[in-house]
Amino acid sequence: MADHHKLHVVMFPWLAHGHITPFLELAKRLLSYGFRISFVSTPLNIARIKQQILQSEPTPGIEMVELPMPSVDGLPIGIESTTGLFEIGRTDLIPLLFQALDLCEHPFGALLKLLSPDFVIHDVTLCWIPRVAAKLGIPTINFMSFNAATMSFMIG
Incomplete structure (x- = not known):
């Protein structure tokens, strides 16, 4: 890869730390190969990532990009991940989290x-990303952060 142009990838995982963590690990690996990384999530998730993950293991070169979380009737203010729903004991509101994220299209x-990446790596749950990126001529890669056994139950 030429030094004058690093491939720029935008990464956008689902709003659960079981998805965010594997995306961060992939980001670190891509960074070690000379990629430029823009990691997209909501403001509270990025704050949590910086505090809990990147503070103990700094990773210069991964740019954290905030995408504001739209409000949805019934979804409490300040809830931007499944972790937030677990903390308040309201996992029944996960469909509202999906609805809010769909409003981010x-x-x-x-x-x-604005970022003009070479490609986007997105979570399987964010099914609208390929359509949005295709309109801009940006290729996408669907990254599934779960194993084959889980996938067989989902499909089968």
């Missing part, structure tokens, strides 16, 4: 225009 498109 247009802001994410604007963010892609």
Whole structure:
């Protein structure tokens, strides 16, 4: 890879730390190969990532990019991940988290225009990302952060 142009990848995992952590590990690996990384999540998730993960294991070169969480009726303010729902004992509100994230489609498109990445790595749950990226001519890669056994139960 030429030194004058690092491949730029935008990464956007689902709003659960069981998805965020594998994405961060992949980001670190790509960084070691000379990629430029923009890691997208909501403001509270990024704050948690910086505090809990990157503070103990600093990773210069991964740019954290905030995408504001839209409000959805019934989803408490300040809930931006499944962790937040578990903390308040309201996992029944996970569908509202999906709904809020679906409202990020247009802001994410604007963010892609601004960042102009070479490609996007996204979570399987964010099914609208390939459509948004395709409109901008940006290829996507679907990264599944779970194992084959889990996948067989989901498909089968």
